[in-house]
Amino acid sequence: MSSSRKSAIAGTVAGLLLAGIGAWYASNHKANVAATQLSAAAPAPVTMPAAKANVSRDQAVEKLMALPELKHLADTIEKRSGGERHGALLETDPAPRDVKGSPYYQLIFVENGDDMAQAVASFLVSHVNGEILVEDDVSGELMSIDQWRKGLKD
Numbered sequence: 474m475s476s477s478r479k480s481a482i483a484g485t486v487a488g489l490l491l492a493g494i495g496a497w498y499a500s501n502h503k504a505n506v507a508a509t510q511l512s513a514a515a516p517a518p519v520t521m522p523a524a525k526a527n528v529s530r531d532q533a534v535e536k537l538m539a540l541p542e543l544k545h546l547a548d549t550i551e552k553r554s555g556g557e558r559h560g561a562l563l564e565t566d567p568a569p570r571d572v573k574g575s576p577y578y579q580l581i582f583v584e585n586g587d588d589m590a591q592a593v594a595s596f597l598v599s600h601v602n603g604e605i606l607v608e609d610d611v612s613g614e615l616m617s618i619d620q621w622r623k624g625l626k627d
Contacts, residue, residue, distance in 0.1 A: 530578055533598035533603070536605065560584060560585070563590075577599050
């Protein structure tokens, strides 16, 4: 089998793995959010009107990949794996997430390889002003980028 065919097959398998992980994360996350909303007796979610985003999805991805922490992590993943694995951002849900009445892109940074994709950190980027929030994957709590950075140093 030619190396280009092997590469094509590996790329297809990696894409399917990533799609599955993204679907699992999105469905798991929505279930956690729904349970939290029910337990807190929060009102039903309100559908947000379609508004023109000041920050595009591509700009949100660029903003995250410009973070020194993600650049360092991506470099570390590539060096450690000899170029076999890479850092990547995936959109976990194309629908914006409402945070205090403002829409946010939902993105996750993963370690991506031919045989797996490992979630590293979940981010929200504001459509309006590009504000970055980080989601704690265990508690579901949102924190500012500065709080996240402080947690990395601790």
